[in-house]
Amino acid sequence: MELREFRVFLAVAEEGSVSAAARRLRVSQPAVSQTIAALEQQTGLDLLVRRSTGVGLTDAGTVLAAEARAVLARYEQALTAVGQFATTGDTELRIGVPLEFPPLLLPDAVAALASTHPRTRVAVRHLSSATQLDALRAGDLDLGLLRSRPADRDLDAMVVVEEKLGVLLAATAERPDPDSVRLESLAGLSWVGFPRADSPVWFDEIAAVLRSHGLNPGSPAAPGQSLIAEVKFAAVSAGQAFTFAPEKWTQPLPPSVAWTALTGAPLVRRTWAVWLADSRRRDLAALVSHLDQG
Amino acid sequence: MELREFRVFLAVAEEGSVSAAARRLRVSQPAVSQTIAALEQQTGLDLLVRRSTGVGLTDAGTVLAAEARAVLARYEQALTAVGQFATTGDTELRIGVPLEFPPLLLPDAVAALASTHPRTRVAVRHLSSATQLDALRAGDLDLGLLRSRPADRDLDAMVVVEEKLGVLLAATAERPDPDSVRLESLAGLSWVGFPRADSPVWFDEIAAVLRSHGLNPGSPAAPGQSLIAEVKFAAVSAGQAFTFAPEKWTQPLPPSVAWTALTGAPLVRRTWAVWLADSRRRDLAALVSHLDQG
DNA sequence: ACCGCCCATAAGCGAGGCTTATCGCGGCCG
DNA sequence: CGGCCGCGATAAGCCTCGCTTATGGGCGGT
Structure with a gap:
């Protein structure tokens, strides 16, 4: 299961045809057939129903297509973020905030951060504590502000208020x-x-x-x-x-x-600041220390 | 930029050492060096600072590490979902609901769905319309219920209330x-x-x-x-x-x-049901039609 | 019935990623 | 201060994997 296989499978799913997918991907038709066969062997599932007029998705194929789309979307997002950094040097620091968080605390810390890390763009989202935990672990959030200390080993936490x-x-x-x-x-x-x-x-x-x-x-x-x-x-x-x-x-x-x-x-x-323990981001560390002192 | 490269890079980032990463990945040290070199060439960025005692991440490397983690996390999630389907036949249908959605509508439709598609597990999340749009496009949501018709071409929509x-x-x-x-x-x-x-x-x-x-x-x-x-x-x-x-x-x-x-x-x-136009999920189609008639 | 398009299979080839071998560099200890 | 060890980079060969072309069976339309 590699990204290449996902791309091929999605092409087939969207075209409803192995041959058409091959044309779209600019490869030969057997190459596509082989990739699909490999996917079906790896998953142990029938992904396609072969009809003489083309192919259709089985239920299993539908599941895989949705997941493949999601993975590729996240992958594209990663490329964008890296490309963004490569061209402009800007980094996004994504922060989650719970309800009723003291409104001055974060702006002050962000302002302090801006002076030391001018290339860090801060994106704040209002999220519940539970949502933030998921987002942190999924890498969709860099800093969470939540109402409980997570039990998780690979999350560091510090009381901010x-x-x-x-x-x-x-x-x-x-x-x-x-x-x-x-x-x-x-x-x-x-x-x-x-x-x-x-x-x-x-x-x-x-x-x-x-x-x-x-x-x-x-x-x-x-x-x-x-x-x-x-x-x-x-x-x-x-x-x-x-x-x-x-x-x-x-x-x-x-x-x-x-x-x-x-x-x-x-x-x-209590409100905790929570972040991935293995994050080495210096702007994140700076923001946390500002939150600590503020 | 492939998943393999992400995995290698993360191993290096976490070990703080090319050699240690190679040991962890059970490959030779030059293999890792070559992969890192390829990544640096593709991105045009210096990802590592080479010290005689090992390596550290540059700012660019930190960005890439975070993105790589996120992509791999989504990938693992995809494998889990597919594996789940392969073993139990269960599929998850993720639905987003806005504030003040009529409380009976969805349970009725879900109940009707359960009789025709018993293997579909429904997961409902309360999300704002804007969040649902993002989640739909990211493949993190199968059906959205929102307060506006999306302009997007690859989203289908239908008024439900x-x-x-x-x-x-x-x-x-x-x-x-x-x-x-x-x-x-x-x-x-x-x-x-x-x-x-x-x-x-x-x-x-x-x-x-x-x-x-x-x-x-x-x-x-x-x-x-x-x-x-x-x-x-x-x-x-x-x-x-x-x-x-x-x-x-x-x-x-x-x-x-x-x-x-x-x-x-x-x-x-008005509240619209919104879903990816190229979704072929039959349980999704069934739920939508139940929402339509209900 | 034949032709055309579909997909699957088989066999050969080439690139990419692995390997081992070797080098230069810096830190550390005797 | 010299030698040694561990670090990472480079070079060269090999093997696997994914591509190619060639071909075969199945079905639908004319």
Whole structure:
């Protein structure tokens, strides 16, 4: 299974014909036949149905075609990236950011990076922690910012922020002490947060804290409809729910919502910077150290 | 640039030594030297710094190493998928779903698919329209459900849902007619929706409608902090904002929020099923047809 | 029935990637 | 300070693999 074989197979799949594929690839027809035969032997699958008018894909062939396309696409992307570096010297540093990441931290670090590594272009994407882990391992992301330390051996991690969380409540909620609340006193409300799939570890931490204070974390939203968050969060200012938030909330709060400190249950949200342990990128190392000092 | 060269280069990069890489790959040292030389010639870049104690990566080498890792990772994934099919006959059909997709539509179609194609495992991911387009083209997604018809020639598309949108308003809002509102009457409120980057086409459609009715679409949230939606949406029930929603809203509305039909400006949200035009997957075709009839 | 196009098979050839042999260089130790 | 060892580069030969041309069987259209 080599790229050459993928290219040949895709040509056959797209042309629906061995001969036509051979013409397109500017090789002889037997060369294509041999390559297909080799693929079928390696996979142990019938990839093509031979008809007298040409060939069609079997189900197995369809699977292989899709995978082959994906591999070749990633390969082309790699060539582009290398070519880009060869001509302009520019490198892209791809960073993933979770929800509610302190908005100043990253721009400051990126600005510091720009002065020392002017040829590094930073591309930031909003991604859940789980997605970032996959992307890091797949090489589609250079630096992740996530809400849990990965167990993985070949990922390095460093805490970049620790935020002491308070709660957001409806401004009209009755509070014995206006400056702080205890989790237990929120028993009548439901917690609104984020889908568990986005960051299972952090979700479970929160759920454990809630349970230990007599609160019901609530049924996690059913997969497939987990993100219909718009209406849910309206519940906060309607006095039906609460959510956690750090004290230094950067967005202006609407008057109907107020932040209050938590007492009794220090809930700390950590955000880790995570990167492939065997990455030797100096711009990445520089950015991480800026995040560390910032 | 072939996979073999990538593997050799990565071995050298990870070992920090040509000789050690050769031992690991169970080939002779000159074979590795020759491969590296070929790579350097093809790229026109110096990939390694030769030190008497071994070799190190140049910046160019670091870029290539990262790309090579990504390509090989995708390649391994392809082998796994094909092997999976070869042994179990199972195929994965990867589907992307946007926010607020009618929750029954997909499960029904998937159930219908399961009866005709029992070996197809469906994997659903919540992704923005923009992300889905990339994933489709990269071969990382088999079927996308998005809020705009792609201009792309090699993507086929079909409308699966048209939803006539109304507005969600604070239940306490004054409404001359309780059963419908005109967009113009919402001039004092701000629209809360989704980040433009998630689905630029649909966003711009909405923005155009708003402007044509004398409303200000508002400044799109600054990139990098666009998704801090929790507090924003509290604004709806606080009477500061409105959002669009189809009439058949599946989640129970909190009492502080009410749905109202729109008159004067029929705003229709279409969701398209999108797939690679040259995909011949029969399970995909079956699912699409179920979505069409459902 | 024949011709044309399809794909598969067979046999020969050439290039590319392997091998072994050898060199130059620098670090390290006696 | 000299010799030695391990590093990587170069040279030359060989073998495998993927190409070629030649050919055969099967099916459809005229």
